[in-house]
Amino acid sequence: MPKWELLDHQQHAKVRISRACDESRHFAQVVASEFVEASIHYPVVFTKNAETGAFYAGVIMGLEQGRNLLTNDGALPGYRPADLERQGFFVTDDNIVIDLDNPAFSAKDGLPLFEDNGEPSPMLMRVQRALGVLHAGLPDTEAVIGRLVSHRLLEPIDVVLNFDDGKPIRLDGLYTVSLDSLHALPDAAVLDLFRAGDLQLAYCQTSSIGHLRTLAKIRNDRLPGAAP
Template identity: 30%
Template sequence: MTNMALLNNIEHHDLRVISGHGPEYGDSINLTPVFPTEFAEAQRDYPILFRKGEDGQYSAVALLGLDKGENLFLTNEGWQGRYIPAIHQRGPFVIGRQNQEIDGETRQEPVIFVDLEDSRVSRSDGHPLFLKHGGNSPYLQHVSHVLRVINKGAEIARPMFAAFEAADLIEPASLEIRLDEHTVYNVPDIYSINEQKLAALEGATLENLHKSGFLRAAYLVLASLPNVSRLIALKNAKRAHDS
């Protein structure tokens, strides 16, 4: 159950949010969405892969674990990655649009909504959202930044994947993860960038990808793939701990 309210410093002047990560907040997941606007940070910790939806549209995901519902970066002490994907940083907030009068024109401007039913929302514990005199707290400033990363990333994703498809860069990926002689994981239904085709780009296609920033995004995806070895190390450490 949700109760989304437009965040404002009058009704919500004393609102606080408990930060942290755990299964109760939806963090126990082995694949999570990531956006082009966070590829540079995410590629340092997680393999970035592509999934294809029923509508034929691609999206990017970070691989967090090998079993369903497994996040190898989530421990009793919280999230252990150097970078936490934006979708897991936003807490009980989402970005929306609202008509506002600006210079005599009606424009749709981004606004923040908060889920008042979320268990992290409190009037007594956690980070304050507003300062005593009504300004945004450092925590709310951080949330605003995270929501901009998500919003801008969602806008960029579709033209980015369209450009990748036009350049014939997307290919089905075979990801076989071997933990030992007897334990092998295959991650199904995933796609990645064809490294050879990327290296062979030239002319207008190469120039357009470069100018749009999508060329860098493609290389960041490829740079993320060696993080599979980190997942193997985390998984084997977990197995040793659980045995």
């Protein structure tokens, strides 16, 4: 069982948090308010919850389970999604809960959660902001996805990436906005999506798929025997 405890500055004064565990995260959930910034750095895709079948959005940072291709010395050089920022923290009954079994707390070189005077450290303030982004953003994102689904705008994408070692990687269960279906909508429906802010998100999402080629190139360049 996880060691979930209410966050307390006295009890957790010596707890330190590290970003090193980002190296094992190949995927992170994102909310609609993150699409614009996240799409600059990562492929933004939709996928389904294995238990409920509901769509949710996320970013791809690696092509294989447990391997992040974008970290540099354990840190992401670009935008860090809120789902990563809040690793090891949750909100329950308006209280912040900490899971001390999370790998984010296992590194000795982490940063403290609290200052010597008991005030939240800059790292903890980032966590608090991330929790706020997710708390507000999850229902908003469900609403966005609901509108896309209602107009039948999400379609599966087949991703097969080939590498110099002759061993392709196939990414299953991913969805994207269909621009063909979007452009075929009646003007009134497009206007509704525009006023809701969904059009910007749709175009950000579809354009970000090109980052898959960047991830494939990074992986290919790291294969044994690859040219320096």
